Amino acid sequence: MISTTIPINENFRLEALKSLDILDTESEKEFDEITALANFICDTEIALISLVDIDRQWFKSKNGIHICETPRNNSLCSYAVLQPNQPLIIKDTREDDRFNTSPIFLEEKPIIFYAGIPLVDKNGFALGTLCVMDNKPRELSEKQLESLNALAKQVVILFELNKKNNDLEKIQQKLKKRNESLREFARVISHDLKMPLANIITSTDLLKLILKDKLDKESLEYFEYIKTSSFSMSNYINDVLDHYESESLINNSPEEFYLNHLLKEIVDLLSIKPNFNIHFPEGNPMIKSNKLALKQVFFNLIGNSIKYNDKEQIIISIEASQDKKFYFFRVTDNGMGIPEDKLTTIFDLFTTANVTDRSGNKGNGIGLSTVKKLIQNLGGSIKVISEEKIRTTFEFSIKKVY
Incomplete structure (x- = not known):
C-alpha cells in the first residue's frame, strides 16, 4: 500500500x-x-x-x-x-x-x-x-x-x-424554461386583454350610435381614436402571441404542397383589394416543408409589403428556386423601402424602421423578428435589400427535408 x-x-x-x-x-x-x-x-x-x-x-x-x-x-x-x-x-x-x-x-x-x-x-x-x-x-x-x-x-x-x-x-435549459414561461404569460395576457379590448370597441360603436345626435365633430374623433387604439393594441397582442407560439409551429411534420396554392390562401386571408397586383412564382413549384411555419413567414412578409407601401398601385413579386439542399425565395415590393441605417437591425425584436404604415400606424417590431426565428428553425437564413421610396426585397432560404 x-x-x-x-x-x-x-x-x-x-x-x-x-x-x-x-x-x-x-x-x-x-x-x-x-x-x-x-x-x-x-x-x-x-x-x-x-x-x-x-x-x-x-x-x-x-x-x-x-x-x-x-x-x-x-x-x-x-x-x-x-x-x-x-x-x-x-x-x-x-x-x-x-x-x-x-x-x-x-x-x-x-x-x-x-x-x-x-x-x-x-x-x-x-x-x-x-x-x-x-x-x-x-x-x-x-x-x-x-x-x-x-x-x-x-x-x-x-x-x-x-x-x-x-x-x-445548463444556460440553454434555463432559457428554454424561461421561454416556456414567457409563452404561457403571453397566452394568458392575450386572453385576458382581448376580451376587454373587444368590449371597448363594441362599447365605442354602441355609444356613437346612441349619442350620434349629441356629439360634435371633435367628440366623434375621440371615439374613433379610442376604437383605433384598441384595434392597434389587439394587433400588438396578436403579434406577441404569434412570436412566442412560433416555436410550436416548428413541431409540425413536413408535408408536400404547391407553393402558389399556399400563397393564394394568404392573399384570401389578407383580403387584397383591386389596387394590389401580386405576381406568383412561375411553374407553381411543389414544396416539401413545414407548411404552417412557411405560411406564417409569407403572411408576415406579404402583409408588410402591403402595409408599408405608399404607391397608388401596389406591386408584389414572389420568386422561388431550389438546389439539392435548399429552397430559395424572394419577395419584392414597390413600397416605401427601409432606411439604410435600419437594415442591420430590422429583424431584432421590438425594433422598427421608424416609419408609419399605409394607414398611418407605426409597427411594433415583432413580425420580422418572428419571421427570422421561423426561418432559422427551418434551417435557413434571411436578408433584406432596400432602396428608400423605390423597393424592398426579402431573400430567404429554408432547408429541404426528405
Whole structure:
C-alpha cells in the first residue's frame, strides 16, 4: 500500500475537480484516443486519464485495463498531484523506497514502471494525471516525455471545453424554461386583454350610435381614436402571441404542397383589394416543408409589403428556386423601402424602421423578428435589400427535408 498523500491545497483542488462535472461520466472518444496514443508513443501496457477524488482515483479513460477506479490510498497518481509542475517518473517501483513496501497491482497486473503527467488547470490545481504504466522496468526518451506532456495539455483543454459545453447546456435549459414561461404569460395576457379590448370597441360603436345626435365633430374623433387604439393594441397582442407560439409551429411534420396554392390562401386571408397586383412564382413549384411555419413567414412578409407601401398601385413579386439542399425565395415590393441605417437591425425584436404604415400606424417590431426565428428553425437564413421610396426585397432560404 502507498502511504496517504494529501496536497496542502486539497480542499481547493477538490472544488476545482468537482466544478468540471466530469467525475463518473460516460467514456468519450476524444479522451480514449489520447490514452491509446499515449500507450502507442510510450510502448506501454496501460494508459490512464486518472482524476484523484477525495478517496479514490477515477479513470475518465483507460487503455489496457477495464476497471473504472481504485482506492486513493493505493494510487501512484495521488502521489503525482503533490508536485503539479513536474512529472512523476518511476523506473521500477520495487526499487523505490516510497512504493516498495508492497507490490502494486491493477487487475492483477503488477505495476513496475510508472510515468504520470499532472493535469493542471488554469488556476494551478492538479486534478489528476495522464499516466502510462508497464509490468517491467522502463525509461522514456526525451521525445516520448515531450509527447506525453503535449497530450496532457490536450486533456486539460478537453476538460475546459467539456465544462463550457455543460455550462452552455445548463444556460440553454434555463432559457428554454424561461421561454416556456414567457409563452404561457403571453397566452394568458392575450386572453385576458382581448376580451376587454373587444368590449371597448363594441362599447365605442354602441355609444356613437346612441349619442350620434349629441356629439360634435371633435367628440366623434375621440371615439374613433379610442376604437383605433384598441384595434392597434389587439394587433400588438396578436403579434406577441404569434412570436412566442412560433416555436410550436416548428413541431409540425413536413408535408408536400404547391407553393402558389399556399400563397393564394394568404392573399384570401389578407383580403387584397383591386389596387394590389401580386405576381406568383412561375411553374407553381411543389414544396416539401413545414407548411404552417412557411405560411406564417409569407403572411408576415406579404402583409408588410402591403402595409408599408405608399404607391397608388401596389406591386408584389414572389420568386422561388431550389438546389439539392435548399429552397430559395424572394419577395419584392414597390413600397416605401427601409432606411439604410435600419437594415442591420430590422429583424431584432421590438425594433422598427421608424416609419408609419399605409394607414398611418407605426409597427411594433415583432413580425420580422418572428419571421427570422421561423426561418432559422427551418434551417435557413434571411436578408433584406432596400432602396428608400423605390423597393424592398426579402431573400430567404429554408432547408429541404426528405
